[in-house]
Amino acid sequence: xxxxxxxxxxxxxxxxxxxxxxxxxxxxxxxxxxxxxxxxxxxxxxxxxxxxxxxxxxxxxxxxxxxxxxxxxxxxxxxxxxxxxxxxxxxxxxxxxxxxxxxxxxxxxxxxxx
Amino acid sequence: xxxxxxxxxxxxxxxxxxxxxxxxxxxxxxxxxxxxxxxxxxxxxxxxxxxxxxxxxxxxxxxxxxxxxxxxxxxxxxxxxxxxxxxxxxxxxxxxxxxxxxxxxxxxxxxx
Numbered sequence: 001x002x003x004x005x006x007x008x009x010x011x012x013x014x015x016x017x018x019x020x021x022x023x024x025x026x027x028x029x030x031x032x033x034x035x036x037x038x039x040x041x042x043x044x045x046x047x048x049x050x051x052x053x054x055x056x057x058x059x060x061x062x063x064x065x066x067x068x069x070x071x072x073x074x075x076x077x078x079x080x081x082x083x084x085x086x087x088x089x090x091x092x093x094x095x096x097x098x099x100x101x102x103x104x105x106x107x108x109x110x111x112x113x114x
Numbered sequence: 115x116x117x118x119x120x121x122x123x124x125x126x127x128x129x130x131x132x133x134x135x136x137x138x139x140x141x142x143x144x145x146x147x148x149x150x151x152x153x154x155x156x157x158x159x160x161x162x163x164x165x166x167x168x169x170x171x172x173x174x175x176x177x178x179x180x181x182x183x184x185x186x187x188x189x190x191x192x193x194x195x196x197x198x199x200x201x202x203x204x205x206x207x208x209x210x211x212x213x214x215x216x217x218x219x220x221x222x223x224x225x226x
Contacts, residue, residue, distance in 0.1 A: 004157070033213075042203055042216030043158065056213065091157050101146060101207065103214070105157035 002027065004094050004106035012112045019079040019086070021109045025094030032075040033093045033103055034060075034067060043091060049075060082113045126223045133194045135220045137187040137204035144206040148214060149178060149189045153200045161189070161202075191222075199224045 005024040013019050025032050030051050035043040045059040049069040060067065064082075069075040079086055089110050093103035127133050139147075145166040150158035164171045164178045164187075171178050177190040187204050201221050205214035 040219070042218050045213045048213065101163070102160055105159070107157050
């Protein structure tokens with residue numbers, strides 16, 4: 001049973017470009033969470049999605065950031081017009097419908113904005 | 115505001131010793147706590163959890179203690195091994211929420 005998968009593992013973008021981060025949850029999991037981690041800091045919640053629905057996006061910046069979890073395919077975190085401050089590790093986690101308390105994390109995508 | 119934090123940013127131990135990682139929380143409404151282990155270049159890995167109606171919970175080589183009176187959480191690792199070297203995060207979830215709030219993390223270094 002494959003775990004949570006994220007790709008790419010590393011992403012380099014220049015300022016002003018777009019970054020697309022993908023997350024495939026564990027099999028049977030319909031809940032996806034995105035977190036951002038700055039160096040030597042804990043994870044900060046960004047957004048919580050279920051299939052085709054955004055449940056909670058209270059941690060996501062109002063501009064340039066968006067997330068989706070379509071009926072088919074992976075969840076996508078999209079960052080438009082990236083700035084250097086967006087450089088961080090972005091982690092996705094998933095949980096089953098009745099088990100939100102235990103989230104399984106992917107390996108993360110490390111975004112570097114030049 | 116409410117916060118979750120760790121007392122020590124780095125803990126160095128010898129292989130075979132017991133390790134204790136501490137965490138303080140300030141949200142009295144927190145009723146669920148989780149410890150995660152994060153190895154370099156990887157995502158956090160669930161270790162053990164505890165609910166606020168418990169004081170202690172044991173797993174394989176790990177024990178979590180919860181002291182609600184002083185809002186303190188600890189993770190004890192018995193017979194620490196080099197493979198235990200990682201950053202350990204505590205996280206808390208308050209009643210009615212589903213989003214964990216993570217502390218800053220403690221780096222555990224195990225010397226062979």
